[in-house]
Amino acid sequence: MSLRQKTISGLIWTFSQQFGVQLINFLVSIALARLLMPSEFGLIGMISIFIAIGSSLIDSGLTSSLIRTINPDQRDYSTVFFINLAGSVVIYFILFLAAPLIANFYDQPILESIVRVFTFSFIINAFAGVQSARLTKEMNFKLQMTIQIPSIIVSGIIGVVLAVQGYGVWSLVYMNLSQSFLSTLQLWLRSGWRPSLILDKEKLKHHFKFGYKLTLSGLLDTIYNNAYNLIIGKYFSAAQLGYYTRAQSLKQLPVNNISRALNKVTYPLFASIQNDNLKLRAVYSKIMRQVIFWLAPTMAILFIFALPIFQILFGEKWLPAVPYFQILCFVGVLHPLHSYNLNILKVKGRSDLFLKLEIIKKIYTTIGIACAIPFGIIGLLWWQVISSIVGLIINAWYSGKLINYPLNEQLIDIVPIFSLSIVVGAIIYSFDYFFSSAILLSDIWRIMFFPILYFLFYLGLSYIIKIKSLADFTQLILKK
Template identity: 55%
Template structure:
């Protein structure tokens, strides 16, 4: 199968997986939000940082190294598998012993049981890391999609049933474990690959040499991204952390859906064309503008309609999360640009620069946190917006040099999209205000439809390249000069 055909197939199955998982997970989250209390979601949020760090320690960035390695063999895959499995057991033991201290820090004794049980997912997931990496390496997402959708559905049904029966926060724990277990079993049945019990020290040093920097970068990112959760969980009631997590998860819905589909496919694609800087820049530029064209108006309109959206989906008890959500939407717009710029460094093999940027950004985040903490939770979230804007220029520094596509050039390309998104948000607000006495469903449909329509009309009037690109994409009329073969024939 050619690179074009592989990417096309990967895009299709990745889209099915992402949209399917988002649809199922979103439906499950709506039901659970009605059955459980915000404080119970806050308890799960408190251990999120430890789960994230544990996952980063286990993988150690070796999966990314396997993807960028040309023709890895059985010894490469088995070495990484053995390391992941042994590492998962060690990490679980450490977190098991640390559970009482975690509970003491947050002053929530129930976190001992939650942490020890939930962290079993480390060992379960260690069995699938290499299988998933092999699928990504070959842009074969069909088996992963099947396993992911079924595991999400099964675990979601279990979580709802347990919540209905009164298991409270433990319904979320068992749901997470069930999803990991079902996904693991299905991937082992379908993948067709089995590890050999061997550990090649030379290959390990090769992969760890690249992956260790990715690991430390990942740990830094998880640690500082979850700094907000630590601070809110430590100094505020669990319910406030529940509101924060609910706002963040809803904001991430469009971001992770649209950028996630492309990110999963484009990383191995970038790796294939990493030595052709002209082509790499052209591919990156088109993807960046296409994603912002979609994400910017969606986040702006969702933010404007935050109150009726939360009341309609999650009931009145979740309305305190609305101000958090509206601010987070502004910070989320630039997220895809952060990820894509760092992907360039990764495929270029410059994990040293990747780590250097992460250290710089985390030092910056410490300053932002210190400055915004005195202003309460809203101040902390506004700090996220400021940090996201500054981080954009940091992330684009080295990738801009590699591609000859500077931060200012990238910003210049997306500024028209951001301005039109802001105008569409203003139109949405006017419609929603006019219909303020109507049912929330009416406000959401009328405001959302009119806002998107207004954005598309403006894009057409001002002849934005991204709008025409997507229109041609849907009509399958892209010119042959566009060097994006995996998109051209969608």
């Protein structure tokens, strides 16, 4: 199978997996949002930073090193497997002992037991980390899809049943544990790989040399991405944190579907052509334009119709999350650009530069967060937008130099797409304002009719002004 065929096949199966998983998660989240209180989601949000840090430390960037390594053997895989497993046990017991301190920090005694139960998923997930990395390296996303979706469905049913039975926040905890167990069990049984009793010091040294810098970078990024949960949970109420996490999760629905699915394919794809800068630039620019072409209008629609969407899906009790969500839409549209620029640094083996950039970004971000706290949650969210823009400029500047695709050329490629999305958004907003007032359209009709109208305008104008992304999409998907 050619690289192009593998890429298209990978995209199809990854998007199927991503959309399937997100759709199921979305339906489950709607049910749980109606059954549980915002404060109960806020409790899980409070520990998210510790969960994310633990997950980042367990992997140590070693699986990323496996994916970029040319022809890794059983010694590579087995060594990484046992190191990750040992790391998961250590991290679990550290958090087990730290649980009372976490509960005291937030003044929420229930968090002690939640942390101790929830983090057991670290050990469960460590049993299948290498299997998942092998499938990603082989671009076998079909098998990953058939493993993940049944796990999501069964665990979602467990979570909803427990919520109906009155388990409250514990329904979220046990749902997560059951999902980890089911996906790990299937990966172990169906991936076709088993570890050997091997711990090769040279292999460990090789992967650790590359991976530890990614781990430190990922750790900084993880702390930053979850810092808002930490600060909101500490200085504001659990309910307000629940509103924020609900807004964040809804924002991530299109972002994950479009950008994470592509990111899963692009990293092994970029790694396979890492020594061909001309080809790497061409592939990178095409993928970047493509993801922005679909993500920008999606986020514009969600921004415009945020109020009726929350009203219909989650009910009145979640409406305070609407302004949070609208601000986060600006962050979401930039997220894939960060990922693809950083992937260039990784496949080029510049984990040292990756780490340096993360340190720089996190220093100014931390200062900004401290300054934004007096302005409340809205101030924190606007600072998140500003720091995302600055971070993108930094990432694009350095990654662009490695493949001769400078920042100004990247902007030339994507600014027309952003501009078109804004113009069409303004038109649709005007139509919605006029018709909703004139003929009193219901919320359901608004979110059914106007998004379709938006995309008709958007695709039509893209064709008329010859947006390159539309031609790329036609060639990639429709060309025999």
